[in-house]
Amino acid sequence: MHGSTTDTVLKISNVTKSFGQIAALKSMRLDVRRGRVHTLLGENGAGKSTLMKILAGVHSATSGDITLDNQPYRPTNPQQAAALGLAIVFQELSLCNNLTVAENILATREPRKFGFINDKALVARARSIVAELGLPIDVTEKVGNLSIAQRQLVEIAKGLSHEAKVVILDEPTSSLSDSEAEILFDIIGRLKSRGVAVIYISHRMEEIMRLSDDITVIRDGEYVSTHDRNDVTIEALIALMVGRRMEEIYPPPIHVRSTEITSDQPPVLAVERLTRDEEFADISFTVGAGEILGFFGLVGSGRSEVMNALFGMKNASGTVRLDGKEVRFRSPAEAIARGIGFVTENRKEEGLVLGHSVEWNISMAALPDFTGPFGFTRGSAERKAAAAEVGRLAIKTRSLDTPAGSLSGGNQQKIVLAKWLLTRPKVLILDEPTRGVDVGAKFEIYKIIRQLAAEGTAILLISSELPEVLGMSDRVVVMHEGVLGATLAGTDLTPETIMAHATGFQS
Amino acid sequence: EGIGASLLTQQHPFYIELADAMKAEAKEKNVALEVAIANQDLNKQLADVEDFIVKGVDVIVISPVDSQGVRAAIEKAEKAGIKVITVDVPANGATVTSHIGTDNFTGGVKAGELMAKVLENKGKVAVIDYPTVQSVVNRVNGFKEAIAKHPEMEIVAIQTGITRAEALAAAQNMLQANPDITGIFGFGDDAALAAAVAVKAAGLESQVKVIGFDGMKEARDAVDTNPVMVGVIQQFPDQMGKQAVDTAVKVAAGEQVPAEQPIVPGVYTAK
Amino acid sequence: MTQQTAAQAALVRALKQYGGIFLSLVMLCVIFSFLNPRFMSVVNFMNILQQVAVIAIAAFGMTWVILLGEIDLSVGSIIAVAGMVGAQCFAFGLGFGPALAVTIVAGALMGMLNGVLTAKLLLPSFIVTVATMGIYRGLVSLPTNGAPAMIDNATWTAIGTESFLRLPTIIWVVAVLFVINQIVLSKTSFGRRAYLTGGNREAAVYSGIKVDRLKIIIFMISGVMAAISGVLLSSRLFSAQTNAGMSYELDAIAAAVLGGTSLAGGVGTMVGTLIGALIIGVMNNGMNMLSIPYFYQLIVKGLVILVAVWLDVRAKQAKR
Amino acid sequence: MTQQTAAQAALVRALKQYGGIFLSLVMLCVIFSFLNPRFMSVVNFMNILQQVAVIAIAAFGMTWVILLGEIDLSVGSIIAVAGMVGAQCFAFGLGFGPALAVTIVAGALMGMLNGVLTAKLLLPSFIVTVATMGIYRGLVSLPTNGAPAMIDNATWTAIGTESFLRLPTIIWVVAVLFVINQIVLSKTSFGRRAYLTGGNREAAVYSGIKVDRLKIIIFMISGVMAAISGVLLSSRLFSAQTNAGMSYELDAIAAAVLGGTSLAGGVGTMVGTLIGALIIGVMNNGMNMLSIPYFYQLIVKGLVILVAVWLDVRAKQAKR
Ligand SMILES: Nc1ncnc2c1ncn2[C@@H]1O[C@H](COP(=O)(O)OP(=O)(O)OP(=O)(O)O)[C@@H](O)[C@H]1O
């Protein structure tokens, strides 16, 4: 170990936590020091969020000791944790859609006059919090009307809205694009300089190396090791985390059928002047068999809306051609029947039925394929197919009958992917497919995407991570405020040109 | 402006016959008659009467949901200067201009006497009742009093069976629990008809006799054709309805009417 | 912003929020006064308000419960128990004050039982309150073996029959309870917590709200409101009926939902609920005034509920 | 795996899944046979099965609806309408077959109305079916102006009174409907879609499930089951009563929830519902056999529901 113990503010030793028979944490320890950013690194399901929820008073540890400023620390509810000097930005969105941003940020701490809530002061206080953090949000808007990224910002404002000795950020950037992430990094810098200890959780290696002072690696609920940022490399950390060495972050393109993909072949999907009022306008692009077409844009640039329209969830004007024939889908069922797959961006809301089994979730979109005469399901075929997908994507689950909701985030994401792979789509839309996924699993997902492309699937890859878009795409469509900025390919594919189009400085 | 009538329910043949008789008589006498149905809810009855008052009817005829609770409605009407006549169920704690109704207690006694007669003064009897309705309580009390006069007779079970389906289940279960029952008294036609079905289903037609109360057509037909149904106490809603309207017309014209107009029930047995 | 424009803005907002439902109410009134001139009279409106009081007050309590995403089907039975408890208190020789207190405590206890079973044993409130609906309905019949009980306390019965400052006392009670519920819901931290918890239970827990306690208190509010309804009902009827309030829970739920309270939780206001209750009251009264036969009334009432909720849902969709 | 161990494994799984509720049923039976030796007899079990048939069949339909996260409160009224439609068909001179067909189509149509209003107009099913509960209850009274209607078709009444292969016909009907519902729910992709949609509607839409159509069909299933219940009830009573089936929807819901169907949707089985219905039937029958007064029966019934649901919730928590 290194550093003096005197500036340790939070000390965790030998903490264990079980949910029924599942041991989420076994012998966890952590020393968090004042004025430093301490990153917690581990695969999906390693137990990071569980540890943080214990600190926040949401869960209580099964055994072990925690001290805060050398005092025993065992909060029984979040309010107590906050009072003791802990602030947390939760990984899973913990906001109320039916209330405004201000009401959410100051929930249970509303300013009062004669015992009654003072709404003017409430808005003013929330405005000042948001302004101080430098976040671009209107506090009188209802949270339900915000995009996921904006909600993430509200979450940050809510977590950081009161004085704290220790601030926990559990994957705060997983749905932010770079420019919003920069705002957050600024905030973290200011917290550090005020002597606040920050516990940071992320799966984005670049930002971890940039922000952290200390890095603790955990694996399967167990402590592995702690390092000073200056003493380690990304490669070494990844090796510690996944238990093996990884040479590359992006797998190379597989050119199995490269001879067949030529520019004079008709594209699989051709979209022309797709328009929907107040959301996007005049979107045109094409994608060929075996091509990966990246979609980049800042948060709220309308990429998800375009994909929803393509998939038959929403009406839009314009023409869509599939294999040269004009199509107009009135429902996802029609889109799926014609060979379109859609890995949606919010796996909890649109992707999974959390209470049902892994098997049922995987077979969900391909159900017609597993339906025999008289509508009976073909159980054994279904089970075999689901088992094959679990094996292929290395989904960590105890059995096929485990409820999807009890898997870790990354593994849940893989289930959503598996669900669409089973439909054998001609065109697969991937909306932020690696959101919240650890590096090891990301690599697996990238490999699968490459494999699919090699087999001739046309792929639309939406991502807010610039390296991901650059690393994976053949061409990139850049969107800005609902319109198409540019379609870039070859030597034009540089971070600078993409960002320039995305921010609208060049059009 | 005519007569307003607030009736207990519209889902029972007795009240349907009552309402029909009232309407027929009103047509005969050429007076306006409006009927509101309380659906066994006293609060709705009160609201119905309040609405009659706003409409400004001359006389209100009530068949009370409850003898005591109807007082509020009667007092409201009288405050507004409208005379009230009750039919079927009397009112307690408030005086009305006239009451026209069956003597339920006497009817119950008659049912008990008939039961004793067909069972030759001995045996075990069951009762299907509806304890929240005062007129039914009176019937059952009359029945009990008559049975008590016979030392070799005993009431072994009393169960509630408000609807026909409930009465059927109650009768089945009582027969199952007490297979030596020889007689069943149903507080109304529905209860008795359901009991007769239960007796048949249990294969006890030769052992168990059923007596009902109300005496609507369906029950009288059953008495004529089904040997299990030995008799039914017959009320006369047609007379009641006619008399109620006649009385209301007289009251509206300022004539004197008797405060009590009892209608004695009959005993209907197979022809 | 001048004061006038602020008021105008508030009006516009209110119209937007309650537009659909308010429209339904106005339309009903217009239709009825067209069909029967006696409908539009002060006396009749007093009638309507008094007739709707019992439902409206129960619906205030129900609004809290639905706001949390729960439901309370035992309300009708609590109404009956409250009347019976009052009657028994007087039979026992208690005075008006103590009897009222005992009745309200009884309502709170019945609500508490619902709340504890829901919050602590994690049983769904629908099934808990279906069960307690039966239990409370059974309890009400025990003292008198099913017979109604007379209430011979002049103060108690005066609530339902007398006036105060030329307005029937019942209307005062409704007004006061409406104002209290409205203020607590919209202006206090307690009300805000109810919205938060109903909107996202998990988020509420993460925000440090003691959700269990909140739930229990809210079921107690519903119990107390139902008990007050029971007091009014029994005072109007001079007696406690064992079948009093039967199926009033459905009317209370209908009033709340008509008023825009979402059964999914997190959305609703007392103003909306009051309008919803008035729609039900106006409908019942208006159809009586037109001498529409009972069965047709059932049908029309169902249709009006459907149309009103549909107008409201449509208005809300259009707003977005 | 040999066949025997497979059967054993199935038994263990079933015990785990239905342990809590099955235990409640067995306990009730033991207690009642202890208190009244006549309870434990073949004749009495036939009685119970016949008495519970109407509730059980309606509860099968209700299970589908609740599985989707919806509710159908109009079931009791549909039961009444079905009987009346049958009676009117015979009054019209139709034979048994056509009358039965018309009745079942009527049930399907009433269910379809519920489904369309819920799925297409996006109204909450609770309020839709509260409204149609009133509407259908009003409709049932129109032909006879509230009076019961005699049914004078020998085949129709035979269903409720005759036996087939030494078992009462009613029991056959329940058994056949149970098997059909159970198979469709657990073995077909229609059933799977219901589970998935109930678990997460949004995810179901994105996965290509036509949720609206599914919802309408499921409300139609509920309507048809209720109509068959109505046929049985009217055949047992030789007549169509206008107040038939009143509040049976609550018993049907209680049966489904007792049987482990979650009101939140996505969870439930027909086996559970059947056990739930049997608990209700055994309870009613046993208490009648013991001559427990009506009001106490209400109380005991409520308590048993609470205890059974609690045992079930506890058993499921322990399993995790
Ligand atoms: N409430 C719960 N009930 C049961 N198991 C749980 C619960 N919460 C978490 N787990 C389990 O505990 C383990 C650790 O989960 P945790 O959410 O802490 O992982 P994580 O490291 O945050 O992963 P990710 O990077 O995907 O967010 C997982 O196996 C998860 O399935």
Ligand SMILES: Nc1ncnc2c1ncn2[C@@H]1O[C@H](COP(=O)(O)OP(=O)(O)OP(=O)(O)O)[C@@H](O)[C@H]1O
């Ligand atoms: N549920 C919603 N309700 C209302 N507006 C929404 C909703 N979801 C998104 N929007 C709005 O639609 C616009 C486009 O959002 P969209 O999600 O398509 O953007 P995006 O480019 O995919 O960005 P990201 O998904 O990273 O937030 C944004 O202005 C956003 O605020």
Ligand SMILES: [Mg+2]
């Ligand atoms: Mg996590």
Ligand SMILES: [Mg+2]
């Ligand atoms: Mg998006």
